Amino acid sequence: MYHHVKKLMYTVNVDTPDVRFGNMLLEQFGGANGELAAAMQYTIQGWNCVDDIARRDLLLDIGTEELSHLEIVGALIRMHLKPMKTNREAAEADPLVTIAGGGGLNLFNSMGNPWTADYLKITGELDVDLRNNIAAEARAKIVYERLIDHTDDPGTIDTLQFLMTREITHMKAFTAGLESMEKPPFSIGRLRPTPGLADQYFNGSTGDGDEGDTDMRGPWQTSFNLSPVDSEVVGGEGLAIELVDGKLPGEDRGKQDMAHKTTTAPKLDELIGVASSDGKL
Ligand code: MN
Numbered sequence: 147m148y149h150h151v152k153k154l155m156y157t158v159n160v161d162t163p164d165v166r167f168g169n170m171l172l173e174q175f176g177g178a179n180g181e182l183a184a185a186m187q188y189t190i191q192g193w194n195c196v197d198d199i200a201r202r203d204l205l206l207d208i209g210t211e212e213l214s215h216l217e218i219v220g221a222l223i224r225m226h227l228k229p230m231k232t233n234r235e236a237a238e239a240d241p242l243v244t245i246a247g248g249g250g251l252n253l254f255n256s257m258g259n260p261w262t263a264d265y266l267k268i269t270g271e272l273d274v275d276l277r278n279n280i281a282a283e284a285r286a287k288i289v290y291e292r293l294i295d296h297t298d299d300p301g302t303i304d305t306l307q308f309l310m311t312r313e314i315t316h317m318k319a320f321t322a323g324l325e326s327m328e329k330p331p332f333s334i335g336r337l338r339p340t341p342g343l344a345d346q347y348f349n350g351s352t353g354d355g356d357e358g359d360t361d362m363r364g365p366w367q368t369s370f371n372l373s374p375v376d377s378e379v380v381g382g383e384g385l386a387i388e389l390v391d392g393k394l395p396g397e398d399r400g401k402q403d404m405a406h407k408t409t410t411a412p413k414l415d416e417l418i419g420v421a422s423s424d425g426k427l
């Protein structure tokens with residue numbers, strides 16, 4: 147059940163309307179990292195989360211706050227777009243908003259692309275969704291930061307500072323929600339990755355001096371049991387693909403192991419139309 151309270155979560159003041167900035171702000175209304183996307187992503191994840199009522203509450207708390215952010219950013223945009231209604235020059239900043247939308251809000255991003263559910267990252271796997279949400283908050287934060295960089299209006303900066311800050315708050319809460327599940331960090335889903343192959347860092351981009359950027363070394367090659375492997379193309383060992391098997395000991399993978407095998411690398415005598423050594427096709 148939803149109940150709307152006719153009071154903004156944060157009071158919005160605009161000193162000088164700027165229609166072009168209002169257009170940029172639409173990115174946080176109907177854009178990929180905007181408030182509606184966040185509200186829908188977390189709320190629907192919460193509705194899906196029937197096995198963990200504690201983290202369901204986390205998702206619904208923050209999803210609902212994002213809807214309040216949508217209302218705030220909407221109020222801010224509306225105040226900035228107001229001159230479009232009467233001023234031809236202002237109207238030219240966004241003809242779509244002016245002519246089709248009467249200078250009001252609609253679910254478009256800053257380039258006039260309609261909002262889409264494709265923006266949402268909803269996997270139905272709680273820990274995977276929480277990782278999505280931590281990344282989504284980081285994206286929202288950086289978008290607000292860039293918006294702040296492009297306005298001098300004190301009231302606008304004040305509102306954007308509130309919205310930007312809350313994204314970091316949410317990032318903390320989602321991170322705590324994920325960590326408190328106490329899952330090993332690389333344990334995703336149910337099936338195990340292939341041992342050995344899982345620890346091979348493939349050095350797939352190489353170069354040296356005049357031939358290109360220097361081949362770099364870093365902890366991403368050696369942490370968490372990783373070790374670097376060079377491509378056969380440059381004389382290395384290549385990935386240990388021979389270790390890959392559809393079935394690992396101790397796992398019940400269902401019926402797929404009984405399936406008819408097709409392959410990108412058939413043995414010669416299995417090729418259609420090629421005679422094998424005994425003369426049969
Ligand atoms: Mn938000």
Ligand code: MN
Pocket residue numbers: 184212283286312313316
């Ligand atoms: Mn947020």
